[in-house]
Amino acid sequence: MRSRHSDIADDLRQQITTGRIQPGERLPSEADLADQYKVSTVTLRRALAVLQGEGLVEKIHGKGNFARHPHRKILYVGGWGTLDPRTAAEPASRVTVRSNIVQAQAHLTTLLKVPLGSPIVEITCISHDGESPRGLARIYMPRDLVPAGVLDDDSTCRDAATRFAVLTPPPAALREAVCARPPTPDELSTLRLGPASVVLSITRIATDSTGRVIEATLLAFPGDRVDAVFTTHHVTDERKTQG
Known part of the structure; x- marks a missing residue:
């Protein structure tokens, strides 16, 4: 019944x-x-x-x-660390960006591999579709590695932030861990999610040629508002092809 x-x-x-x-x-x-x-x-x-x-x-x-208005999905392009510009720049879309300096605590010391209390730049980006939030990014960088203009209103850096892109110069390596999980209390409030919602969580770590972490980003998207695409490139072993 x-x-x-x-x-x-x-x-x-x-x-x-x-x-x-x-x-x-x-x-x-x-x-x-x-x-x-x-x-x-x-x-x-x-x-x-x-x-x-x-x-x-x-x-x-x-x-x-x-x-609710029908959701328009955004596309996250794995490996490039960015939102697809065609969906990130829709007329109804807008992104709010704010930055501040914080001290590295427990999880940030692990992500960035820096000493406890180190000065860290935190950039928070919230993507909206009309009045409905559809993505949250928290980007962290060691203070001494922050490019010029990131803490100011530099248009180039702000444009990168609005696409949730890597803000530093092109990294030598980009590692992304992806999972579906229940939202945190902060994500529930910021993204206006229901109690039974699921978020797509992406933890993105960018490193330079020495292996130093230059940027760590925590992204969260409502599971029904995003598609993530990852492309794998086959690497040929030159020693075998030349043998």
């Missing part, structure tokens, strides 16, 4: 997908919806939680529940 909250979710889903409730439109209050469907607010919230998990409804604290 189907639960009541599933029936309510089905009805609201049908209204959203057929356009009866328009993208961006605010739904009636939870109390009004509960009264309309003759259920408790607990049951009504379970129905809304289903639609929030599907990305059809977004709950904005202090404002209410809104029907």
Whole structure:
């Protein structure tokens, strides 16, 4: 036997997908919806939680529940450490960037291989599709390796940051670790995710020719808003081909 909250979710889903409730439109209050469907607010919230998990409804604290615009996915290009410029520069897209200097603590000392308390530049980038966040990047660099202009409003560095790209000169090596996981509390809030959401997490480490870590980036994308593409190049063993 189907639960009541599933029936309510089905009805609201049908209204959203057929356009009866328009993208961006605010739904009636939870109390009004509960009264309309003759259920408790607990049951009504379970129905809304289903639609929030599907990305059809977004709950904005202090404002209410809104029907969502269909998501446009962005493309992360592995190996280049950047968002694909065609999807990163859509007219509805915008990226907020802020930078500050912090002291290296536990996880940063491990990522950057620097002593505890070392000065580190942190650049936080949040990508938006309209009003909906769709990506978060935290870029870390040892203070003495920061290129000129990164802490200022240098357009070249800011453009790289808006694409979540490597800010330093081209690294000798770029290692990326990718996993799907539940969001952290900070990611839940920043990316406005539902409790059952999953993020695609990418940890990107750039090193120079000496093996020194010159940049570490922690990226998080809602799992339904990004595609990641990685290309493997076959390396021929010249000793065999020449033998």
